Amino acid sequence: MLIQKDIDLQDKHSFHCPAKTEYWVEYAHVDELRQILVEANDFALPIMPVGGCCNLLFCKDYEGILLHSCIKDWKILEEDEDSLLLQAGAGINWDEWVALTVEKGWGGLQNLSGIPGEVGASPVQNIGAYGVEAKDCIEAVQVFDRETLQLKTLKAEECCFGYRMSRFKEDWKELYIVCYVHFRLSKKPSFCLDYGKLKEEVEALGEVSLSNVRQAVLSIRNSKLPDPDKLGNAGSFFKNPCIPQADFAALQADYPDMPSWPQKDGSVKISAAWLIDKAGWKGYREGDAGVCETQALVLVNHGNAHGEDIYRLYEKIAADVEEKFHIKLYPEVVILK
Numbered sequence: 226m227l228i229q230k231d232i233d234l235q236d237k238h239s240f241h242c243p244a245k246t247e248y249w250v251e252y253a254h255v256d257e258l259r260q261i262l263v264e265a266n267d268f269a270l271p272i273m274p275v276g277g278c279c280n281l282l283f284c285k286d287y288e289g290i291l292l293h294s295c296i297k298d299w300k301i302l303e304e305d306e307d308s309l310l311l312q313a314g315a316g317i318n319w320d321e322w323v324a325l326t327v328e329k330g331w332g333g334l335q336n337l338s339g340i341p342g343e344v345g346a347s348p349v350q351n352i353g354a355y356g357v358e359a360k361d362c363i364e365a366v367q368v369f370d371r372e373t374l375q376l377k378t379l380k381a382e383e384c385c386f387g388y389r390m391s392r393f394k395e396d397w398k399e400l401y402i403v404c405y406v407h408f409r410l411s412k413k414p415s416f417c418l419d420y421g422k423l424k425e426e427v428e429a430l431g432e433v434s435l436s437n438v439r440q441a442v443l444s445i446r447n448s449k450l451p452d453p454d455k456l457g458n459a460g461s462f463f464k465n466p467c468i469p470q471a472d473f474a475a476l477q478a479d480y481p482d483m484p485s486w487p488q489k490d491g492s493v494k495i496s497a498a499w500l501i502d503k504a505g506w507k508g509y510r511e512g513d514a515g516v517c518e519t520q521a522l523v524l525v526n527h528g529n530a531h532g533e534d535i536y537r538l539y540e541k542i543a544a545d546v547e548e549k550f551h552i553k554l555y556p557e558v559v560i561l562k
């Protein structure tokens with residue numbers, strides 16, 4: 226267990242804006258987590274579980290306890306001819322986990338290669354990329370219940386996974402801490418390559434295999450997304466909006482080239498990057514807060530931006546897009562104001 230007071234977060238989170246936390250606490254076992262939560266009761270401070278802090282914008286210091294899982298063990302829970310059920314600790318680095326599954330020949334997570342952060346956050350945000358979401362492989366989530374101080378297993382159906390959404394971000398936010406995630410992976414993988422240039426990139430590498438899909442995804446990501454250690458960012462700052470079919474038809478009449486994806490519920494998902502680019506914000510910079518030149522969804526810290534600067538830029542972009550297209554943009558990043 227590690228308990229540190231007044232910790233500088235600038236190097237710990239991917240936006241690298243100046244911020245501190247009152248406490249930074251790490252635990253490697255569920256028993257340690259229980260002990261921390263019992264003792265933390267006396268402090269009456271807010272507590273927030275964090276992983277790699279790759280999806281957070283700190284607009285000010287965190288006056289509470291940031292709780293970081295270092296649970297890094299994994300094991301096979303079940304195995305049959307076709308598939309395996311794996312249990313992975315919340316503190317495992319996400320991309321190392323994907324790399325391990327690809328190396329073993331277990332299919333399911335390969336399209337999610339290269340996403341920064343840790344396993345524990347994957348069900349919270351229902352991370353997704355290249356046509357695949359974590360929910361496609363998550364069978365259950367083992368959590369620590371902050372009220373009963375016991376472990377509990379939640380089935381995927383209970384988690385209400387949606388586009389970058391789950392109950393962990395809503396009514397379960399204060400209740401559960403993710404300790405393990407159970408993934409069902411396939412020994413006879415099928416491939417999802419119908420997203421952008423992925424198929425082309427894989428074919429250029431040779432056969433369609435788990436490792437070639439992983440390599441292709443990594444290479445596309447590296448060409449588009451800035452490395453947070455060189456240019457602070459938290460990935461896509463904005464969610465792609467889903468709008469009713471009638472609103473989409475009206476918009477499409479004016480902008481026939483606007484990318485769109487029909488959804489199962491009848492709504493249409495449209496590209497926030499396209500809206501932001503069309504509104505003229507791609508590559509914009511105000512002080513050290515800016516919009517990435519290669520991907521308009523990503524807000525960046527050019528060096529000395531504060532969280533508030535990034536937040537103000539987000540508000541300006543959202544207001545401008547709303548004025549021009551009558552579409553509201555919402556953040557994907559967790560904003561701590």
Ligand SMILES: Cc1cc2nc3c(=O)[nH]c(=O)nc-3n(C[C@H](O)[C@H](O)[C@H](O)COP(=O)(O)OP(=O)(O)OC[C@H]3O[C@@H](n4cnc5c(N)ncnc54)[C@H](O)[C@@H]3O)c2cc1C
Binds near residue numbers: 315342352460
């Ligand atoms: C360059 C870059 C590219 C990115 N690309 C993608 C992408 O392609 N797809 C995508 O979906 N995301 C992407 N992201 C966003 C980010 O990587 C994911 O949201 C990731 O899951 C964050 O993991 P983390 O461990 O850093 O979580 P954190 O940022 O630390 O936390 C995120 C949220 O999860 C909660 N949380 C974390 N751990 C736990 C836990 N153990 N129990 C309960 N709650 C917890 C936190 O309280 C917070 O609400 C990108 C980010 C960057 C910087």
